[in-house]
Amino acid sequence: MRCGTGIEARQVNELYINIDPIQAGGRLTADAMKAVIAYGDGYSVCDNCRKPNRLDYISKPPIAGFHRDVADWLNMDAVRVVPGARRGFQAVANTYVRKGDPVLLTSLSHYTEFLAIEGSGGIVREIPQDTAHKITADATATKIEEVKREFGREPVLAFIDHVDYQYGNMHDVKAIAKVAHHYDIPVLYNGAYTVGILPVDGKDLGADFVVGSGHKSMAAPAPSGVLAATKERAAEVFRTTAIEGDVTKRRFGIKEPEMMGCTLMGATLVGMMASFPLVKERVKHFDRELENNRMVLKALLSVSGTKVLSEYPRNHTLTRVDTIASFDTVAESHKKRGFYFSGALEEKGIVGVIPGATKVWKFNTYGATTQQASFLADAFITIARENGLPLTP
Amino acid sequence: MTFQALYTLTDIRIILRETAPHHVLDETRRAQAQRLLENLERQVASLKQEMLK
Numbered sequence: 267m268r269c270g271t272g273i274e275a276r277q278v279n280e281l282y283i284n285i286d287p288i289q290a291g292g293r294l295t296a297d298a299m300k301a302v303i304a305y306g307d308g309y310s311v312c313d314n315c316r317k318p319n320r321l322d323y324i325s326k327p328p329i330a331g332f333h334r335d336v337a338d339w340l341n342m343d344a345v346r347v348v349p350g351a352r353r354g355f356q357a358v359a360n361t362y363v364r365k366g367d368p369v370l371l372t373s374l375s376h377y378t379e380f381l382a383i384e385g386s387g388g389i390v391r392e393i394p395q396d397t398a399h400k401i402t403a404d405a406t407a408t409k410i411e412e413v414k415r416e417f418g419r420e421p422v423l424a425f426i427d428h429v430d431y432q433y434g435n436m437h438d439v440k441a442i443a444k445v446a447h448h449y450d451i452p453v454l455y456n457g458a459y460t461v462g463i464l465p466v467d468g469k470d471l472g473a474d475f476v477v478g479s480g481h482k483s484m485a486a487p488a489p490s491g492v493l494a495a496t497k498e499r500a501a502e503v504f505r506t507t508a509i510e511g512d513v514t515k516r517r518f519g520i521k522e523p524e525m526m527g528c529t530l531m532g533a534t535l536v537g538m539m540a541s542f543p544l545v546k547e548r549v550k551h552f553d554r555e556l557e558n559n560r561m562v563l564k565a566l567l568s569v570s571g572t573k574v575l576s577e578y579p580r581n582h583t584l585t586r587v588d589t590i591a592s593f594d595t596v597a598e599s600h601k602k603r604g605f606y607f608s609g610a611l612e613e614k615g616i617v618g619v620i621p622g623a624t625k626v627w628k629f630n631t632y633g634a635t636t637q638q639a640s641f642l643a644d645a646f647i648t649i650a651r652e653n654g655l656p657l658t659p
Numbered sequence: 660m661t662f663q664a665l666y667t668l669t670d671i672r673i674i675l676r677e678t679a680p681h682h683v684l685d686e687t688r689r690a691q692a693q694r695l696l697e698n699l700e701r702q703v704a705s706l707k708q709e710m711l712k
Contacts, residue, residue, distance in 0.1 A: 280675040296673045300666050615680020635677055 278617060283638045286618030287584050288431075290632035291463050291483035294537060298485055301540035302533045310532040318520050321528040321535075322346060332539045339546060340461065340476050342468040342494035344504060346522070347480075347530045347538065351458045352378035354477035354493035355425065356385060357524035358454050361503045362423045363388035368413045370421040370451065372401045372437075374430035379456065382425075391421065393442075398577060399433045401426070403441035410449050420449045428466075429459040433576040434584030434628070443472030452499065458482050459584060461492065462545045463632065464552040474499045484545050486538035490530055558639035559583040559631045565643035568657050569593070569650040575626065583632040594624040596653040607649070614645045660709065664702040671695050 267275045278284055279293055294302070305311065305327075314326040322333045337345040348354045355378055363369055365387030371379050372393045383390050393401050393409045406424075413421050424446045428439050443453040452474040457466050461478025462485065468476040473496075480490025495503055504525070507518045521527040530538070559580055566572050571591025576584075597604040604622040611619055619627055631639055650657060674692055678684060684692055 280672060280679060282680050293676070296669050299669045299672065300662075303665050303669070304662065638677075638679070641680075 282612070282615050282617040283634060283642055284618045285616065285629040285631060285634075285642065287434075287628040287630040288482060289618065290583065290630040291459070291485070292479075292481040292488070293485060293633055294487065295485045295541040295544045297540035297544070298487070298537040301536040302487060305533045305536040308532055311535060312531060320520055320522075321531065327536060327539065329535065329539070332542065335542070336492055337494055340466055340468045340478075340492075340494045341470065342473070342476055343497040344500035345492055345494045346504060346525055347535055348477075348491045348493050348525070349529055349534070350481065350489035351456065351477045351479040351491045352382065353489075353529075354475070354491055355379050355382035355454065355456075357493055357503055358423065358475050358477075359383055359386040359388065360524055361505075362452065364422075367422045368417045368419075370406070370409065370413070370424035370426075370446070372425075372427065372430070374399070374401065374432050374435075374437075375425060375427060376431050376456070376458065379425045379427075388422070389417075391416075399430075399435050399575070400577065401430075401437040401442065403438060403445045406442045406445045407448075410445070410451070421451055423454065424451050425454045425456055427456040427458070428471075429582045429584065431459065431584070433586050434459065434580070434582040434630075435577045436581040439473070440471050447472060458491075459582065463549060463555075463582075465549050468494060469496070475503070480534065480538045484538055485541035487534045490534040490538050554636075555583050555632050556580060558634055558636060559585065561636075561639050562629075562631050562643045562646070563587075565646045568647065568659075570656040570658050571595070584628065584630045586626065586628045588626050590625045592650070592655055593653075596655065597624040600653075606653075610649045610652070611645060614648070616642060616645055660702055660706045664699060664706060667695050667699045667702060671699070 269275045311324060311327060311329060315324050321329060323330055333345050337343060359382040363383060363386035367388045368391050369383045369388040370393060371390050373395045380390055391409060391413050393405050395401055410420060426439050426442050429436050439455055446453045453472060454475040454477060455468060455471055455473035456477050458479040460466050462483035476494040478484060478492045480486030481488035504522050506520045507523055510517050563574060566587060569592045573588040575586040575588050593607050597606060600606040602609055604624040607624045608619050608621040619629060674688055675682060
């Protein structure tokens with residue numbers, strides 16, 4: 267079935283259990299799907315835009331209220347919606363980083379954080395991870411001292427991921443932020459894998475900025491996200507335009523340069539808004555998600571040789587495993603090579619593991635029902651049995 | 660009425676997602692699906708009546 271010339275209708279989530287590590291938290295709620303149907307037209311949220319003509323002032327649909335609610339929910343003072351977390355990084359980097367400025371990232375930072383710094387002419391210095399793939403406050407302090415020796419000044423900004431994309435490990439942002447603030451370094455909390463997944467209290471964590479991803483973790487269409495700030499920082503990153511045309515003398519009211527005026531003007535924003543009540547509720551039940559993850563991991567670990575590379579026990583459902591001594595041993599002699607594994611999963615109705623991957627791979631059980639998690643667990647064991655892999659009791 | 664029917668189909672779509680891959684419905688979901696499908700039939704019938712009158 268097609269929804270346009272050459273565009274097949276996508277039915278991945280209707281036909282399969284999808285454990286793709288980056289897709290799990292962005293699946294739409296029913297209300298978001300309904301909102302997308304109604305607000306698919308471009309500029310669809312602008313029907314009732316009145317002076318001062320800015321997205322976050324529109325009250326019908328209730329965009330203004332949504333902004334206030336998200337700020338309260340994250341315990342921050344101001345929020346803007348952005349086209350993806352990356353645009354949040356970019357807005358903050360553009361505001362604080364000048365050419366040659368050192369900026370702290372970590373050795374587990376997402377590439378878009380690097381690009382945001384690059385775009386502003388900054389120089390990245392990474393806080394190294396420890397042997398458990400964790401970023402610590404001590405390593406942060408050491409790195410800041412190194413940067414001071416190298417540049418003769420502190421980093422101008424620190425981007426810290428609460429849960430990183432590589433291992434799904436949870437890092438002690440609160441302790442890291444405390445160290446950064448000791449040196450007067452503003453902290454951007456990257457909540458791409460947490461905002462919309464588990465409770466986030468920006469001020470308690472010591473964040474100057476909280477960035478969330480709508481399409482990764484808030485059950486919203488792409489590209490969408492949020493950038494929240496404390497009152498002090500909001501005045502800087504959400505400053506209003508001062509530019510004036512020399513011929514026309516035009517000025518542009520209260521538009522914000524870092525937001526390029528208005529940001530999400532249709533289905534992306536209304537989709538995120540429509541999901542928000544359920545998202546607020548679901549973060550309170552993250553323990554259920556961890557339980558499902560545990561069930562699946564227990565099954566995987568019962569296949570002899572399988573290792574969890576992420577911190578264990580898990581604090582997040584995004585998990586990295588090493589199956590070199592288990593599923594990969596089959597790939598060596600299988601006629602489909604490594605593709606046998608993703609093929610076998612697909613035959614059972616499971617997708618989301620990179621085709622061909624049998625050595626080190628990631629999965630995310632977030633959003634699976636208990637029945638689906640149980641099905642998933644059984645599927646891994648069945649594939650192991652079918653291929654003669656030993657199971658531990 | 661168009662939106663109502665589309666939204667009912669959306670609710671059906673969610674059931675498909677929650678029961679993937681085999682779509683075996685337990686009693687609760689079966690009752691929910693039945694109610695949704697009956698609503699859909701009514702909504703399509705109304706639409707037919709309104710558009711083709």
